[in-house]
Amino acid sequence: xxxxxxxGIVFSILTLALESGLSxxxxxxxSNVRSLTGIASLSVLVxxxxxxxxxxxxxxxxxxxxxxxxxxxxxxxxxxxxxxGKGALLYVRLSSVIGGEAKDxxxxxxxxxxxxxxxxxxxxxxxxxxxxxxPGVTPLLVTTWENGTMAMVGRSDLFFYVQHxxxxxxxxxxxxxxxxxxxxxxN
Numbered sequence: 001x002x003x004x005x006x007x008g009i010v011f012s013i014l015t016l017a018l019e020s021g022l023s024x025x026x027x028x029x030x031s032n033v034r035s036l037t038g039i040a041s042l043s044v045l046v047x048x049x050x051x052x053x054x055x056x057x058x059x060x061x062x063x064x065x066x067x068x069x070x071x072x073x074x075x076x077x078x079x080x081x082x083x084x085g086k087g088a089l090l091y092v093r094l095s096s097v098i099g100g101e102a103k104d105x106x107x108x109x110x111x112x113x114x115x116x117x118x119x120x121x122x123x124x125x126x127x128x129x130x131x132x133x134x135p136g137v138t139p140l141l142v143t144t145w146e147n148g149t150m151a152m153v154g155r156s157d158l159f160f161y162v163q164h165x166x167x168x169x170x171x172x173x174x175x176x177x178x179x180x181x182x183x184x185x186x187n
Contacts, residue, residue, distance in 0.1 A: 035144035036115065036173075036180040041077035042090040044068050052098045056107070056158050063092055066163055067113075070170040076177070089116040089141075090173075094162065098155075107158050112148035113169040116141050147172050 044067045046060040067090060068078045079087065096109040118139040147169050153161045178184065 033176045033180045035117070036177040038181070039076075039088050039115070039177055041079050042071060042088050042115070043079045043081060043086075044071070044090045044092070045081070047091070047093040049094060050096065053094065053096050053107075053109075053158075056098075056155055058094075058159055058162065062159070063094065063162070063166060066166050067092055067170060070167055070174075074170075074174040076174070087117075088144075090114070091116050091143075092166065103155060105155055106152055107155055108150070108152045109158070109162065110148055110150045111162060111165045111169065112146060113166070113173060114143045115145040115173065117144050118142075119144070145173065145176065 044064055046063045046067070049058060049060050071078050071090070091114040093112045093114070094109060095112075096107055099106040099108070119142045120137050120139050149165045149169060151161055151165065
């Protein structure tokens with residue numbers, strides 16, 4: 001009788017351990033990573049910056065150049081804006097609040113990087129990549145991967161922190177893209 005109880009306890013513990021291990025494997029292969037499968041090129045689009053941020057000297061062209069450079073450096077082909085409808089899009093958005101006009105006024109910002117792709121709803125529930133244009137089906141531009149960071153900095157440090165935040169976010173995108181495509185993620 002004791003052996004059956006002991007066996008039942010050991011079996012229960014092993015079952016729980018295997019189930020928790022399986023759930024962590026499922027969590028590791030999240031839809032964010034799967035959505036990057038097959039992506040080898042991106043067009044880059046940086047949202048227009050508000051006038052307060054432009055008054056600090058930061059320009060969207062700077063963010064565009066940083067994003068494109070990081071993608072190329074990591075083996076992603078950057079398509080021109082004329083080719084933006086021909087595949088996935090990297091969208092960069094910088095939201096900010098400036099705490100006054102003083103030279104040392106704090107600036108709070110949220111920098112988001114998104115991968116957007118054309119998709120159609122399938123069976124009313126699942127989202128699938130559109131591979132061939134189907135008659136009567138209008139594809140939607142949907143966000144299939146996203147990450148962002150918020151920070152508060154001094155006006156004089158804004159460019160430094162925005163640049164490094166953008167580089168880090170694109171680094172996370174690259175690692176997820178490599179994982180999704182069976183490549184060994186670079187560090």
